[in-house]
Amino acid sequence: METRFDKLSVRELADGIKKQKYKCEEVVRFFAKRCEESVKFNAIIEVFDDIFEKARLIDEKISRGEKLGKLAGVPVAIKDNILCKGKKMSCASKFMKDFVSPYSATIVKKLESEDAVIFARTNMDEFAMGGSTENTIYGPCKNAFDEKRVAGGSSGGSAVAVALGLCPVAIGTDTGGSIRQPSSFNGVVGIKPTYGTVSRYGIVAFASSTDQAGPITKTVEDNEFVLSILAGKDEHDMTTIDNDFSKAMVKKKYTVGLCKELVEKIKVLKEYPQFEKAVEKMKQEGFDYVEVSVPHILNSLACYYILTPAEAASNLARFDGVKYTSRSESARTLEDVYVKSRSEGFGKEVQRRIMLGNFVLSSGYFDAYYKKAKSLQQLLKKEFAKAFEKCDCILTPTTPGEAFEIGGKIKDPLAMYLEDLFTVPASIAGIPALSVPYAKGEHGLPLGLQFMGKERSEKVLYDIAKKFGGESYGI
């Protein structure tokens, strides 16, 4: 019987390759085959054509006795907004469908320097805007547990790929919940690290001040292991910080905070009993509980839907039909090149956010919206810092509910935005937030529990999640 490589931890997988228990080529073949069998989920856009060549090189190195990196031979899928030199990258957009990356993202270089095999690119909401992976030219990505339901988004492809065991690790990006929400919907582990922990160089910017990449994995251990590789200050990204979280102190006993402003919102959820049970379980396992206050937390969503479209409007202006995107065939004048290419190239949701961003930045509205939102962001950071004086983490459900049905919210943008209620605060505050599976909802679909911590407290969050245990959702 062939080895179920998808059942191994990332460390075990790399060790097995290094110790020549099996070849990297076998591992790659196994996952490539699984991808082929799962095409209908639309999780993977493309399995890269050089993976077998890469695998052979790794096997050769090992047989020559060379020392290999921590991710020796581990296939890693990347979201379709991360540049890998020589590979296509489209942001799931018609506008970029023929783009070939002329350089590699810092995180891709980091993964490669640890001998990972950059394996495939995953489906996503166009330019990472969306919460369902329905805004994509490759067709909606389907939930790993129910093909009629959404994968979540925007890193839906990455979450579904890991959930289905199409790859041991997938990298996602999270601007307001885009790693955590699909992780929650698909029963996998995802983290949005402290802002600045992972370099953004070579990742297509959505909102520069909240964008963070992070790993999606089956287990908390794998997640911590991979994040420790991705993290680090980068000379190509001024906003990166030295977050050597693996050296952070862990405690024997933790205090968990429940945010009083959110409690009302949580209590009305259909899945409140599950959340209550989780809290009870934690109490039994010796966690202390405390009520904390983040007075403006419920304004985070409004803040988010002002700041991120503003930055996106500016960040996406470079896609103009001149340098690398496709150009409208009917463009005759410069104005045509801009307007026609952008109107034909960008999907609806992206256009909406660009317009929204230009609205809040425009003369006459800037002070009332953008400036106000920036003040609120700073205030929220302070309020969170104060709350974390009393607790080690703040606990919330990751999402208001289970994965919804495909097509269910796509027509109502505001309803879709409200899905981000629990994930957005950590993005706005720049603090780490980890989502782990913990229960099932009324339709038997996985639910995620979110642990938010203070800046650079990833190690603590991982430790709490390990102590909590949670449930595993292997398929």
Next chain:
Amino acid sequence: MKVDLEHLEYLSKLKLPESEKEKFEADFVKILDFVDEITKLDLPEEDKKKATPLSELREDEVKEGEFCDTLSNAPKQKDGCFVTPLVVE
């Protein structure tokens, strides 16, 4: 809330199809009404943010290794340049 869609299209270099304008505007106004709560908050002015000391900024040294073929995805190019329709100044 009234929205000057035409001005936003101009700033965004986008043109919405006529048939979609009404629905777009309705959704747009709904979102604006939602985020409008922020304008009513009484908030302190934003303080100065964490700054990088001058001494820690990048040294002025040429790094050849960072070049790449910047024209490789150009929709149109000529003589090592990107090409646009003739710009009338």
Next chain:
Amino acid sequence: MEFDVVIGLEIHAELKTKTKVFCSCKNEFGAKPNANTCPVCTGMPGALPIINKHAVELCIKAGLCFGCTISEYAVMERKNYFYPDLAKAYQISQMVHPICVGGGIKLRSGKFMRLNRIHLEEDAGKLTHISRAVGTLVDYNRGGTPLIEIVTEPDFSTAEEVDEFLKRVRESLVYSGIADCKMEEGGMRCDVNLSLKPKGSKALGTRTEMKNLNSFKSVSRAIEYEIKRQKEILEDGGTIIQETRKWDDAKGKNLSMRTKEQAQDYRYFPDPDILPIAISKSDVAKIKATMPTLPQERRDRYVKVFGLPEYDAAILTSSKYVSDYFEKCTRIFDSPKKISNWIMVDLLKLVKEQEDFVFPIAEEDLCEIIKMVEERVINKTVGLQLMDAVIKSGKKPSALAKEMNLIATISEEQILSLLQKLKAENAKVSEDYKKQPQKVVGFIVGYVMKNTAGKANAELVKSLIEKVF
């Protein structure tokens, strides 16, 4: 009707850095199209700007040149607009927290022209408009190269004031190694904001902005033209439209650049990719220590301390090189007037019409020659021959003078005896000398020179003539 003219300036200067302001590409003029480009300066997806320390330092230095307050906290912002020369569709510039604030320059008249600010920003790429069939070519080599923008208050009222101000700005930037300011290459650009108001009125009139001013001369001409144009409109009862007008130097007039259908709205906001910059007092002190003495201060010293005429002081400070050369000479040989004469009369003509010249003789050697002449070891003519020989051979003046046998070896006694001989032989000379000495001195000196193969020191001869005759 009488009008007051109100002029404000926006001056851009390209900074002398090795690399661009937000990436490590070369900052150089004249490379092959897009040869000096990378993901950052072509606005590739995923690319992020990394600010160049030296560019910030040069901006601070510019601020120090003009007495600005240097901000402790500076922020880069995005100015959003679409144009093919702007790869990211936003220019990284500064708005609310510029690096330098205030300052100004005092003109010769004593009038103080205030600066509003000096900020750092990136330049755009270059567009070449070929034809309708081919289109416009875009080259991003210049894209992302560092610029400072010097913004003045509307304190100017004449073209002359603007001209003096611009020249002072340029020489200060060039002296301090901040910028080359070659206007013809676009290394320094000046936009002029101009409006008229009824004489004495407080309220400002509607202003126009003029662009495409590629030389000091065109700035002056354009200002004169625009004053006249606005005056005529106002006198006819018309109104000035707030607009940008492009100067056409060949035609000697400006034309309205197509007014955009919609008002510009640049949607400035702090660039989230670039952290604010903290500038400490010690950073500023360190930069200050590298500042040369500025030309105006030098000119003042040359006139007041060295007693040079204004004109000479101006020529000696026309470039930092000449001024530094002059000053080094004065430290070697304390005779500024003589040195100034040699440089102005004899040295500058050797390098006439050259740009970036270097004098072909070292300061020490020139001073040695001047000293020999002043101490009457040789005369000026021989001194010039010696200078020429030093330049050609590269040898030291003293050694060369001996080698060429140039040093006056004729003793005082020998000269005296020659003079006695002349007096005895030619009575008319004595008579003439008594009547009009200046008329015959030349003749007598010539006589001595002729009989000593030109090796007598002319000054010595002159002083001996007095004794003998």
